[in-house]
Amino acid sequence: xxxxxxxxxxxxxxxxxxxxxxxxxxxxxxxxxxxxxxxxxxxxxxxxxxxxxxxxxxxxxxxxxxxxxxxxxxxxxxxxxxxxxxxxxxxxxxxxxxxxxxxxxxxxxxxxxxxxxxxxxxxxxxxxxxxxxxxxxxxxxxxxxxxxxxxxxxxxxxxxxxxxxxxxxxxxxxxxxxxxxxxxxxxxxxxxxxxxxxxxxxxxxxxxxxxxxxxxxxxxxxxxxxxxxxxxxxxxxxxxxxxxxxxxxxxxxxxxxxxxxxxxxxxxxxxxxxxxxxxxxxxxxxxxxxxxxxxxxxxxxxxxxxxxxxxxxxxxxxxxxxxxxxxxxxxxxxxxxxxxxxxxxxxxxxxxxxxxxxxxxxxxxxxxxxxxxxxxxxxxxxxxxxxxxxxxxxxxxxxxxxxxxxxxxxxxxxxxxxxxxxxxxxxxxxxxxxxxxxxxxxxxxxxxxxxxxxxxxxxxxxxxxxxxxxxxxxxxxxxxxxxxxxxxxxxxxxxxxxxxxxxxxxxxxxxxxx
Amino acid sequence: xxxxxxxxxxxxxxxxxxxxxxxxxxxxxxxxxxxxxxxxxxxxxxxxxxxxxxxxxxxxxxxxxxxxxxxxxxxxxxxxxxxxxxxxxxxxxxxxxxxxxxxxxxxxxxxxxxxxxxxxxxxxxxxxxxxxxxxxxxxxxxxxxxxxxxxxxxxxxxxxxxxxxxxxxxxxxxxxxxxxxxxxxxxxxxxxxxxxxxxxxxxxxxxxxxxxxxxxxxxxxxxxxxxxxxxxxxxxxxxxxxxxxxxxxxxxxxxxxxxxxxxxxxxxxxxxxxxxxxxxxxxxxxxxxxxxxxxxxxxxxxxxxxxxxxxxxx
Numbered sequence: 001x002x003x004x005x006x007x008x009x010x011x012x013x014x015x016x017x018x019x020x021x022x023x024x025x026x027x028x029x030x031x032x033x034x035x036x037x038x039x040x041x042x043x044x045x046x047x048x049x050x051x052x053x054x055x056x057x058x059x060x061x062x063x064x065x066x067x068x069x070x071x072x073x074x075x076x077x078x079x080x081x082x083x084x085x086x087x088x089x090x091x092x093x094x095x096x097x098x099x100x101x102x103x104x105x106x107x108x109x110x111x112x113x114x115x116x117x118x119x120x121x122x123x124x125x126x127x128x129x130x131x132x133x134x135x136x137x138x139x140x141x142x143x144x145x146x147x148x149x150x151x152x153x154x155x156x157x158x159x160x161x162x163x164x165x166x167x168x169x170x171x172x173x174x175x176x177x178x179x180x181x182x183x184x185x186x187x188x189x190x191x192x193x194x195x196x197x198x199x200x201x202x203x204x205x206x207x208x209x210x211x212x213x214x215x216x217x218x219x220x221x222x223x224x225x226x227x228x229x230x231x232x233x234x235x236x237x238x239x240x241x242x243x244x245x246x247x248x249x250x251x252x253x254x255x256x257x258x259x260x261x262x263x264x265x266x267x268x269x270x271x272x273x274x275x276x277x278x279x280x281x282x283x284x285x286x287x288x289x290x291x292x293x294x295x296x297x298x299x300x301x302x303x304x305x306x307x308x309x310x311x312x313x314x315x316x317x318x319x320x321x322x323x324x325x326x327x328x329x330x331x332x333x334x335x336x337x338x339x340x341x342x343x344x345x346x347x348x349x350x351x352x353x354x355x356x357x358x359x360x361x362x363x364x365x366x367x368x369x370x371x372x373x374x375x376x377x378x379x380x381x382x383x384x385x386x387x388x389x390x391x392x393x394x395x396x397x398x399x400x401x402x403x404x405x406x407x408x409x410x411x412x413x414x415x416x417x418x419x420x421x422x423x424x425x426x427x428x429x430x431x432x433x434x435x436x437x438x439x440x441x442x443x444x445x446x447x448x449x450x451x452x453x454x455x456x457x458x459x460x461x462x463x464x465x466x467x468x469x470x471x472x473x474x475x476x477x478x479x480x481x482x483x484x485x486x487x488x489x490x491x492x493x494x495x496x497x498x499x500x501x502x503x504x505x506x507x508x509x510x511x512x513x514x
Numbered sequence: 515x516x517x518x519x520x521x522x523x524x525x526x527x528x529x530x531x532x533x534x535x536x537x538x539x540x541x542x543x544x545x546x547x548x549x550x551x552x553x554x555x556x557x558x559x560x561x562x563x564x565x566x567x568x569x570x571x572x573x574x575x576x577x578x579x580x581x582x583x584x585x586x587x588x589x590x591x592x593x594x595x596x597x598x599x600x601x602x603x604x605x606x607x608x609x610x611x612x613x614x615x616x617x618x619x620x621x622x623x624x625x626x627x628x629x630x631x632x633x634x635x636x637x638x639x640x641x642x643x644x645x646x647x648x649x650x651x652x653x654x655x656x657x658x659x660x661x662x663x664x665x666x667x668x669x670x671x672x673x674x675x676x677x678x679x680x681x682x683x684x685x686x687x688x689x690x691x692x693x694x695x696x697x698x699x700x701x702x703x704x705x706x707x708x709x710x711x712x713x714x715x716x717x718x719x720x721x722x723x724x725x726x727x728x729x730x731x732x733x734x735x736x737x738x739x740x741x742x743x744x745x746x747x748x749x750x751x752x753x754x755x756x757x758x759x760x761x762x763x764x765x766x767x768x769x770x771x772x773x774x775x776x777x778x779x780x781x782x783x784x785x786x787x788x789x790x791x792x793x794x795x796x797x798x799x800x801x802x803x804x805x806x807x808x809x810x811x812x813x814x815x816x817x818x819x820x821x822x823x824x825x826x827x828x
Contacts, residue, residue, distance in 0.1 A: 042596045096648065127560075178598040195597060195604065196778035196786065197681065235679065235776045236785075239663040244678040247671045399791045406559070437559065 011306075031511035032229045033495060035504060036241045036250040040196060040234040046166040046184075048177045050124045053287050055161055056254065057232055059219055059503050061102075062166030062184030065093055065112065065143075067220035071322035071329055071422050074159035078107065078167055078185065088457050089148040092119045095141040101169050101208045102189040103181075109137035115172035116165065117146070122177045124163035143257035152453050152462060153427040160428075161219055161503065162420050187223040188230065202229040216499065216508040226510035245270070245490060252491040253509070254504050258317050267459060269493050273500035276318055276486025277327050279419030281376060283310065283480045287441035288408035290357060297356035298477035304349035304387050305380065307342040311483040314375040320484040325422070325429050325470050327484065330461050332426045334492050337471035341481065349387045362390050363412040366405055368398040376415040376482065381513055408440045417485065423502060426466040433478060445472055515636075522815050526808045530801075534586065538579055538798035571793075582797065591798030596790050601798035605780055611681055612772070616764040618699035623760060628753065630707065631714020635749075636741060638719060647709060653708030658767055662701045662774040669697055677824075681774035686770035698775040702767050706760045713756045717749040741747035751822050758814030762807040 041054035046062050067077040076082070079093040097106040116135045120126055121189035138144040147154065158165060172180040182190035185208075188201040203225045213222040233250065235241040242260050244250040256264075263269040285292035285301075292298055311319040323341025326333045343349075367377040374395055381391040391413070396404075405414045420426040430450045436442035449469040456462050471478065491498055494512045499505070566572050573581075585592055591601035634646040670678040676697045682690035721727065722745055730740045769781030780799060787795030 040786065043598070194778060196608070196782045197776070233680065233776065235664075237659075237679075237774045237776070240679050240774055240776055243663070243666045243671050247674065247678045249678055249680075397789065399789070406562070426623060 027510050029226050030228050033227050033251045034231045035252045036235045037232050037254050045178050045180050046164045047119050047123045050163045060188040061186045063186050064165050066130045066155050068394040069218040069220050074155040075095050077220050081226050089147045091145045093143045099185050099208050102183045109143045109168045112143045112167055113137050114170035115167045118173045119165050128157035152457050153454050156425050160424050187225045199232045223507040225507050230506045234496050251495050255487045256490050264490055267314050271491050271493055273489045274486050275500045277484035278487045279417035281482040282418055284414045286412050287439040294356045297358050300349045300352035302477040302480055303343045303345050306344035310376055310379045313379050314372040318486040322484050327422050332466045334467050336467050340474040346387050362392050364392045364412040365391050365413040366393050366401050368401045373415050533804040534801050537797045592794030594795045596792045601794050605802050608780045608783050611769050615768055619702035619764050622703040625776050627707045627710025628714050630711035634715040635718030650708035650711045653704045659770050659774050665697055681777045698771045714753055717752045721745050721749045758811050761810045
């Protein structure tokens with residue numbers, strides 16, 4: 001009889017186990033995941049750098065008052081929420097209770113004030129807080145920010161991951177750039193940084209999950225850590241990165257080339273992910289110099305190009321044809337006014353070119369040595385040759401090209417990606433063209449759009465302003481968007497529950513035992 | 515000997531001054547500055563200007579050059595913009611890595627190169643000679659970054675003998691250190707093996723045709739004795755000079771190999787400095803490599819003078 005009783009308990013137990021979701025079973029705590037990243041972060045002081053390599057690490061260590069959710073919308077993270085005054089100039093942020101820094105100290109309003117003040121002084125994207133008049137602690141856990149003027153994008157700015165407005169302990173926030181101890185409230189804590197080798201972070205057991213978070217949600221949400229530690233190895237050489245993955249020394253690569261991704265896709269030992277869209281490919285004109293100072297020349301180039309050809313050659317297997325100046329799914333995304341995208345009409349182009357002042361002189365296309373960008377430049381060069389435009393490529397490394405490209409002479413065309421701007425939203429997409437920064441000649445209309453977008457609180461009106469901006473970009477061929485491109489990311493099949501995103505998130509994932 | 519040394523030291527000093535001047539000037543001829551590493555394309559001109567001011571890049575070049583010389587005369591190579599620490603400290607931290615890589619590569623290259631050269635010379639115009647010379651030609655022709663990747667694929671991915679990259683400090687795990695350094699050192703050595711083998715072979719062939727070798731042979735000495743006791747020591751004198759050149763080339767080659775094998779050495783520091791226009795790192799790194807190169811060549815010159823008295827007389 002006892003045997004039957006035991007059997008009955010076993011059956012009951014098995015039945016209960018089967019009712020538990022499968023994923024909960026597989027979750028295992030422990031293990032060190034090694035992530036292969038291309039570049040070393042220039043700094044782990046999140047305030048002072050906009051480098052992608054730094055964001056990859058720092059967004060595991062630090063948190064912000066508001067952070068972007070899966071749809072890049074700002075949602076509360078260290079703040080419980082926000083109360084905005086009727087005049088739109090006062091923001092009151094209640095701070096979450098019980099949040100701990102890695103040094104054990106509890107987060108309070110003074111830490112937030114000190115961090116925001118530091119960012120205003122030395123932040124790599126300090127203009128994000130240009131509208132701020134005062135930042136005050138109005139309670140032990142309450143911060144009040146007053147703005148000089150209405151800024152509809154203020155919460156977008158506060159939650160920007162570009163150079164995150166990370167909240168540090170007040171004593172760290174008092175230190176100059178690059179001289180802080182890396183202490184935040186994030187789900188991982190800093191362990192070591194070996195220059196030119198790796199950064200190691202480990203699970204912060206004192207981490208307090210946002211009680212309002214339902215699950216993993218972009219850079220906000222529930223940040224549950226199963227891994228003991230994560231090591232970000234700096235591996236500049238693509239072949240060596242791939243080899244390390246295949247030898248089992250690395251569990252995740254933030255980017256792999258298309259052929260390698262295809263090869264590994266059929267192998268059960270790996271999981272291949274697409275982060276698409278990751279960025280726009282944009283071809284810029286120098287408006288300060290003829291012939292691109294003439295709108296007819298720019299329109300001729302826009303009419304001539306076959307953007308599908310540009311994208312298929314530059315980003316084979318990982319591109320989207322899309323003329324909108326935001327990512328699909330974004331709140332302000334619209335396809336209206338994009339009819340002039342991807343015309344591939346050489347006859348129309350020749351007619352427009354004839355109206356311009358271009359006389360066949362040699363033009364300079366500057367481009368950095370990233371393969372996809374030189375491919376874009378080469379395709380554009382060949383296509384424009386067909387309508388009689390004579391282009392010479394000038395290829396150099398990124399610091400050289402980016403220095404030259406922000407001066408009014410020495411170049412006519414420049415192609416590169418815009419990744420973080422469309423992710424941040426419409427104001428960030430417009431910002432590079434404000435004051436003529438990217439096109440080297442002020443465009444009053446764009447400046448007006450930008451001012452209106454950032455000072456109008458009504459969302460419907462703001463959407464219309466962005467649609468008008470998009471129309472202006474095409475009607476005047478201010479610059480040309482070629483399409484959206486993505487990244488292939490590859491992980492070992494042992495890394496479970498990973499979801500691709502522009503920052504490889506090491507929360508919510510675990511390592512399978514075998 | 516004192517005169518010889520003084521002349522050599524004076525020459526080295528002049529070279530050093532020229533190198534320091536060149537390393538300062540070259541980077542100013544290349545466009546771009548470190549702001550590109552910190553800021554992205556959306557940075558406003560005001561942001562770029564502010565960062566340039568903070569980094570001291572708004573000063574006239576002449577002032578910057580005077581400051582640079584003032585500092586190096588005090589043994590200070592400056593402060594890295596990106597690493598936010600002294601360049602000297604950054605170099606010294608990575609120096610053991612590069613030195614261990616270069617010295618193991620040198621030992622491997624000398625061992626394999628001299629042995630292969632002897633085998634080729636002894637078997638002049640026979641098949642071992644042709645095999646050695648063909649392999650040496652291959653070693654000289656193959657690009658080191660390509661060879662590095664091939665070796666990683668074979669020995670790390672397929673066979674799993676070595677790690678694919680990275681570095682384990684000697685003090686942490688001696689066996690791990692050897693495992694992490696052996697394959698990059700081998701890659702680095704391959705090109706130099708060919709060079710040393712060809713030099714040793716040529717030098718040996720010249721010596722083997724000398725009268726004293728013929729005399730030794732006539733005296734009835736064993737062939738092996740003639741080679742090792744009379745031939746090799748004389749043939750190695752020019753190889754000593756080659757070893758100096760090779761040591762310098764290995765330091766230069768380490769720049770690429772450290773990148774391929776993700777080894778945190780001085781070479782990778784300099785490449786990172788170049789890509790991010792971290793001027794003090796580039797200037798300090800180049801000057802430092804030049805000093806090592808000069809020191810190695812000075813030592814070789816002195817040794818040469820010891821083993822070959824004719825050099826001193828000249």
